[in-house]
Amino acid sequence: MQNRRMPPDTVDSAAHPARGSREVAVLGAGIVGAMVAGALLRDGHRVTLIDPGEPGGEQAASFGNGAWISPASVVPMSMPGLWKKLPGYLSDRSGPLVIRWTALPGLLSWLLRFWWAGCSVARVENTARALSALLCDAPERHLRAAAQAGVAGWVVQRGLLYLYPDRAAFAAEALSWRLRQDNGVAAREWEGAALHALVPDVDPRYELGLMVTSGAHCLDPGAYVAALVRQAQAGGARLLRARALGFAFGPGPQGERLTAVRTEAGDVSCERAVICAGIASAGLARQAGDRIPLASERGYHVVWPDAPVHLGLPVMPSDGKMALTPTNGGLRVAGQVELAAVSAPPDWRRADLLTRFARQMFPALGPGHRPDQAPAGPATSRSENSAAAETAPASRWMGHRPSTPDGLPVIGPSAEHPDIIHAFGHGHVGLAAAPATAELVADLLAGRTPAIDPEPYRVDRF
Template identity: 35%
Template sequence: MTARPDVLIIGAGVIGLSIAHEALARGLTVTVIDREGPAAGASAGNAAAFAFTEIQPLASPATLLKSPAWLLDPLGPLSVPPRYTARIAPWMLRFAVASLPHRVARSTAAQAALMTLARTSVEPFMAATGTLPMLQRNGQIQVYETARAFDAARRACDAAARHGFTFRHLAGGDEIAAIQPGLAPRFGHAIFTPDWWSVADPKLYVEALAETFRDRGGALERAEARAISLAGQTAVLTTDGRRLEAGRIVLAAGAHSHRIARTIGDRIPLETERGYNTTLPPGACDLRCHITFAEHGFVASPLSTGIRIGGAVELGGLDLPPNFTRARAMLRKAADFLPGLEAEGGREWMGFRPSLPDTLPAIGESPRAPEVIHAFGHGHLGLTQSTATARIVADLLTGTPPPIDIAAFSPGRFRGLP
């Protein structure tokens, strides 16, 4: 390990390793640590999508209206385990505050700016890291059973279109089948998003970033981060048995980040969206593009390594055991919605998506220690926003003005809220 690198990054997921590459490209010496190694968390099991058009925050009046019905269904799009209800109540209160119309407008504008930066930075980043052959441009189709849900989605698409994203509204089964054959006839409405890209397999992508990072002189070590402190102008990280020093520390440890941030006095209300999926063998379905079953809260993703069925949100923290009945419920629905799907032989997975109550990540210097930069809380958009986050953090590390206004992503924005 480098004795005293310019930058020490906590987290070897897609956010941490993307930042590591950008920092190396600026001439900085970089060490990345992770308690399990590259792509061990949510970066391994996500839906593989660059969902650039998803600028509407989850925290919104529409979500608040739907939440009671969702919460009554323990296997529905949103659930909270009963034993976790009291613990998550303060986060839910902040979520409600973030859903006020003027706050939603601010969050939407910030998310759109970050997504635009992501859309323009992902191809150059992948080309520079040798991963561009993994990029897939198959698009996404959102399918709907009811005209009411379709009309609401169309309004959201119209808002995104004002930021330069494109959509096609599909009328009837023939237009839908031309893009994705084999869907059940119950889906009579759909929206096709050509700007929706993906990687061939998210785990392989992050592992490739790790390999290239090492080849270019970066250091990657296994260690569990315990606490951050400062010694003059030096940032110090205490791990499981070691004391590591660096010029700056970047905290990109996903769902575990808030626990580490607390050691320097930053209390950031991070919660965990526990996501579930089942990855079926290749050829389980003739899947031409990413499918979002919007009214049911899950997706079907075509990977080079199989067909992934997953999604939904379970707000259950880091410590409760997984509830794989959620993955099985989504798989049963997928078999109904895609009658040709071969639903046997799948691998189940559960991962932690780090989520802040206003749907925006924390990107910026610590309010208490400018030697520490936070880069976490991307929810289910970590892969999508990884290259944009890396660009912003590399600018902060080198004293360069970021390409967008990052005030809305300030790690200190929750101070003073209930």
Template identity: 45%
Template sequence: MNRKDHVVIIGAGIIGAASAYQCLNAGLRVTLIEPERPGDQQAASFGNAGWLSSHSVLPPATPGAWKSVPKWLADPLGPLAIRWKYFPRALPWLTRYLSAASNYTKIERTAVALRSLLAGAPGLHQEMANQAGLGHLIVRTGLLHAYLSKDHFKQDEKAWKIRKKEGIEWQELDASALAALEPDLDRRYTFGVLVPETGSCRNPGAYTAGLIEHALSRGAQFIRARATGFRIERGQLKSVLTDVGEVTCDKSVIAGGIRSKELARLAGDRVPLESERGYHAVIQSPEAGPRTPTMFADRKVIVTSMEQGLRVAGQVEIAETDDVPDWRRAEILRKHLAALYPKLPTNLDDARVTIWMGRRPSTPDGLPCIGLASGCADIIHAYGHGHIGLVSSARTGRLVAQLATHATPEISLAPFSAQRF
């Protein structure tokens, strides 16, 4: 490797930010290309739930999930919505999505791959954040799963057994232990599972923006532009094409989140990437909330105390990437919040609430694409992180830097190949 090799990173979301951090550590010259403000509302990295969930090793679907789909779709408070006009185009992806989790053998295979990406991730984030002067944004109180009862937890037992196989440990909390840990929580929740190895981020947008600023302070360049393609000559990358001109480079990283699909195609790989659109609502100066970021298994929402206030995030909406948001989905989240923390006022002043819609860049099998492009080995895929892009960004950045410097990747990249589809 020539230590002056110039790597152009396309996209300044959390994947681009972590990649920039690690490429600089590896001695590379780094340029970031991004048309918007890093970590702002356009990025999924802005509004996620902040979970550094190193135990998120299961794909989003489960065996038999298709049986629940009609019920979820019929329930206006349900976690899943489909824009019917988009359904025919989404159908091949949806079929693969359900098929990838159709039995526990497939799920266990996914869990092994995801665990290799996620093990130790909260510590890697803490280290990266500390180095960038952002240590205050990372919290290591663990993450909590709240269940209505132990019986409800038992319905999830297979998932927890798979986590156990991957070396994940947790503490089970009965009703009184749960109430002691979370005094504001609705008492109908009588069973909790606390995963101590995990953590959370108190402001994912600021974390992303801060990592980019840190990269710039270390000599990285920032070009406000949209990447449109590549100039490849005799198999070698010459430059990244943008709407403001060409940027000459030796390597490039595709980290454009949901917008990566076309760039991946231009690099020789057809990847089935879809938006799993999600929403959040944030209540400023909340009267109540969790001490530990909490996932509610029955409602499929996550509630996290953030710098901006109390954030409730969730929902999966299958719709065209640029279709208008359906803000009723955010309103649903807000309603969940009122039910979960009874001390929150039901008649909240709208001025105290902000809402957001973001696009998870999702592959049907729940695994990201990390690896070399088939059309040019100078181009690196780093997108498709779906529900786990924040937590998995730390190791993804390391892998990107290893690929960019021709070092042996620290984990097997076979499960993450963009050529697997």
């Protein structure tokens, strides 16, 4: 990645020292906020992490994701030709992507931008390049972070396996693999008997696998966030369990300066604030004067704690578009994209689809294992399947991917109030991209020339 000199308006680097000692409020303690807090502490800043929820708790996307830390996740959701499939997504309720009719009017402008972002190969090449800058060394960054937080074994690098029924299905994704290859992602082919020796319980209809050997995964994403936050607290960060509501400003030599973050527990004095509140970030950014198009791509997971399946590494089937990941809690099956209002109740039929597909992939997940029979729980909460407890208690979850229409996060100073830095909108790649995001935020806040070019993530690109 080429280094760029920072635009002069980003951070007042001349006025402030390169190393820390600022009061910084970090809004949100998901994976992004936890990583940002760590990076700012390393720079010597005084950090207050503000979150109404438990760090890494079920309210956060960081709790329930697919746990993939993949340099190969450079392929945006919006790709050339996707638009033609939209009518199908509106009518087929059993596919990997659905749009709730009731949400459609509110989503029209987001969808238009989404289409535009993927309407040409050149556009998706640019997006892939920008994602790669955040993802290329994500496994190494996470391995280091986990070791430093005292949970070294929770991030493991065993590769990530993309599964195809045949070569024709693989060929249908030629552009995706070309984008990965262009960005230095190496993949090794596994076929036939060798593939089934690698993943012995997978249905025989899968004949081809592409293994991204550098890929890693996290064995417990929620607990990992909690460990990172504990480490930040041990390093001097304060954790305030309260909702951030907005900002207070006072006069400064060159215009208004940030003086505090307003929270439901009172004002928190600070000189800088970083917004990393996941799907809630757009509302906070608006308080800072920035209108960012952010939609919830809702996703679901189901977990089999004692799955009778041997799976040494995470897999993703081309015909299901879901992550099946071995975790400390059991086999986690995560996926689905449901475009719906943030406040809409979960549609647990989406979780049932994951269950059904997982059973097709792994016949050993027989009828004795029924996460789809778990009673409906409140939104974003787990529900134990007590009725089937004698066989396999299971859990399910729904959460919000904070997604921009162009598939890139928003990382950089507010256009209106540069004391406020945005670090949100990571959509499908927030776990993987969090460490590089944190480094970029720390560079911007310190006034250093960032190692990662901030241009593609600018706030004012919309």
